[in-house]
Amino acid sequence: MRTRTIRLRPGADLDGFRAAVRRLIRDDVAPDAVTWIAGEAQSLFPEDAPAAGPSPALALPRAVAALVPAVVMHRDPERYGLLHRLVRRVADGERHLAEVASDPLVHRLNLMRKAVASDLHKMHAFLRFRRAGTGEGGAGGRERFAAWFEPEHHILAEAAPFFSARFPSFDWSILTPDGSAHWDGRTLSFGPPGRREDVPEQDAFEAGWTDYYSSTFNPARTNLAAMRAEMPKKYWHNMPETAAIPGLVREAGRRVGEMIERAPEAPVKRVPARALAAMAAQEPASLAALNAVIRASEPLVPGATQAVLGEGPQGAAIAFVGEQPGDQEDLQGRPFVGPAGQLLARALREAGIDRERSYLTNAVKHFKFEARGKRRLHKSPTAGEVAHYRWWLDRELAFVAPRLVVALGATAVLALSGRQIPITRARGPAAFAGKPYGGFITVHPSYLLRLPDEARPEAYEAFVDDLRRAASLAAAPAGAFG
Ligand code: URA
Numbered sequence: 001m002r003t004r005t006i007r008l009r010p011g012a013d014l015d016g017f018r019a020a021v022r023r024l025i026r027d028d029v030a031p032d033a034v035t036w037i038a039g040e041a042q043s044l045f046p047e048d049a050p051a052a053g054p055s056p057a058l059a060l061p062r063a064v065a066a067l068v069p070a071v072v073m074h075r076d077p078e079r080y081g082l083l084h085r086l087v088r089r090v091a092d093g094e095r096h097l098a099e100v101a102s103d104p105l106v107h108r109l110n111l112m113r114k115a116v117a118s119d120l121h122k123m124h125a126f127l128r129f130r131r132a133g134t135g136e137g138g139a140g141g142r143e144r145f146a147a148w149f150e151p152e153h154h155i156l157a158e159a160a161p162f163f164s165a166r167f168p169s170f171d172w173s174i175l176t177p178d179g180s181a182h183w184d185g186r187t188l189s190f191g192p193p194g195r196r197e198d199v200p201e202q203d204a205f206e207a208g209w210t211d212y213y214s215s216t217f218n219p220a221r222t223n224l225a226a227m228r229a230e231m232p233k234k235y236w237h238n239m240p241e242t243a244a245i246p247g248l249v250r251e252a253g254r255r256v257g258e259m260i261e262r263a264p265e266a267p268v269k270r271v272p273a274r275a276l277a278a279m280a281a282q283e284p285a286s287l288a289a290l291n292a293v294i295r296a297s298e299p300l301v302p303g304a305t306q307a308v309l310g311e312g313p314q315g316a317a318i319a320f321v322g323e324q325p326g327d328q329e330d331l332q333g334r335p336f337v338g339p340a341g342q343l344l345a346r347a348l349r350e351a352g353i354d355r356e357r358s359y360l361t362n363a364v365k366h367f368k369f370e371a372r373g374k375r376r377l378h379k380s381p382t383a384g385e386v387a388h389y390r391w392w393l394d395r396e397l398a399f400v401a402p403r404l405v406v407a408l409g410a411t412a413v414l415a416l417s418g419r420q421i422p423i424t425r426a427r428g429p430a431a432f433a434g435k436p437y438g439g440f441i442t443v444h445p446s447y448l449l450r451l452p453d454e455a456r457p458e459a460y461e462a463f464v465d466d467l468r469r470a471a472s473l474a475a476a477p478a479g480a481f482g
Contacts, residue, residue: 003033004048008080010039011178012073012154017080019055024084025091026056036080063098064090070113073154082109119152123159125285129172130200142185145172148199150234156181157190164188166283175199287314287399294392299366300385303376305330310361310396318474319359319402319437320344321393323411323444327376330367335360340446344408347445347460351467359400363415364389386415397437404474405437406467409444427466429473438473442466 004024008016024034060068064086071079085105090097100106129145145167151159160174160181167183174181175194182189284290294307308325311334320336328338336344348355363386369376381389393415397405407413407430413421416432416439423443430439443466448459 002029003035004029005035005037006048006080007037008039012157013038014069014072017068017072017083020080021084021087022055022058025058025087031081031085031088034081034084036077036084038077038080058087058091060087060090061095061098063096067098067109067113070116071109073116073158074112075153076112079112082112116153116155120155120159121285123149123151123155124162125289127163127174129167132173132200143170145170146199147172147174148194148196149174149176151176151178154178160188160190284395287396290392290395290399294365297365299368300388301366301368301379303369303371304366306333307365308333308335308362308367309365310359310400311335312355312359312361312400313357314359314400316357316359316400317403318353318406318470319361319397319400319404320406320408321412321416322360322362322408323446324362324364324381325367326378326446327367327369330376335362339449340444343445343448343460347464347467350464351471353467353471359402361393361396363393363411365392381411383414383420386411387418390415390418397435402437402474404440404470405432405435406440406442406470408442409447412444413441428469440466440470440473442470 006020008020067086068083071083076082082105086097086109089105097103098106098109101110127147127149129147132144132146156174156176156179160183163172163174163181164183168185171185172183173194175196175198177193180191180194182191284293291309294309297307299307304325308329310319312319322336322340325335326338326340329335329341335341345355348358364381367376368379368381368385370379371377405416407416410420410423413419413423413426413430416435417430418433421441423441426441427443428441430441432439443459443463445463448456448463451459
């Protein structure tokens, strides 16, 4: 058997691999006969001369063509050999091989693809720039920022355009142990590896992040396992806000006690506007990142203790959207825990819907009220306030990706459809224009609480019936929403 040794550039050499694999298929070289070398590693065998001239054509099914660029970024030294095996089998007639998830080779490649996708997500979400002075032009020059990051895989070239789109207006460098990326406002370029010491120490901009994180950290929601899964510890040293985490966790018990005791009007520390603007300018890459920005935002109408975020699993089949948090929700920082929430919980149980497996949120994330002595009386949000919070809701539901969204009451309908529609006219299955999920409209549980006693049982039964219909729609096969 004639053997071949092929050297590719260090990292993810997609072009080199494509050119090489085309020749290997044309020359009918078996994968076992090929040694792949990435970068400067020494070879024990004579190497093939680098290919010259155009490489032979090779038409691959779309699923294979999509897998190759992702797997090439994986750090596994076997990546090129595995991909050669895949391409070889496809070229030998297994055209749909990449769709056979149970095939051991495809399974392994899919795991590699997922690991690369998750690494990209982490880099987008957890990279933090530090101020590194001004560029050419002295004090009047453009501000320079630098970041240190250690990706698991060879993703720098793929990840960097995200940052030039997000931060076009300042110069930045991203340094990694494998290479660096640089942006000067016009051009993205790549260079040699960097060192962590080349990135400056914490600056005032970062102090804003730490402040923000401490002030928005909700001790009642401390869940270290979830926090580590969402924000692995490996990245903490790059993220200024995480310096505050051990202390915050230690203090969580005491702070929960204080939060319950605290008078509702106690001032909540808010994020410096500059840090908030920088955070919001990054399109949040995850639900956690979106929630961080919501937590840090000022309520439109002052007075609320905290932002009340949605609750429930991402990927829940059914999501419920209410109006806004009430008094109890505001104090506890959780949606639907007050009287209307308890009524909803009972109706969900009777309709056979598991609250824990559903996603519950509100159109407006802060409590709006009118103070009457010690009491805080709910005030409905205006259409303008609902429109303000729509940015969050749309993104939140995009991350949760439910099959069906149930609008509880007219404010939720306004938030989801942009239109004021009387519930009596629209009650039942609904289509919210441009949304990827099915819709369902019903009354808000607080409406039931306001009814005279004699009218309530019948209205409650109708509400439970609505929830049952919604549950069966959420469980219906794909396409059932038209
Ligand atoms: N009403 C709502 O709309 N949402 C809540 O979270 C509580 C009451």
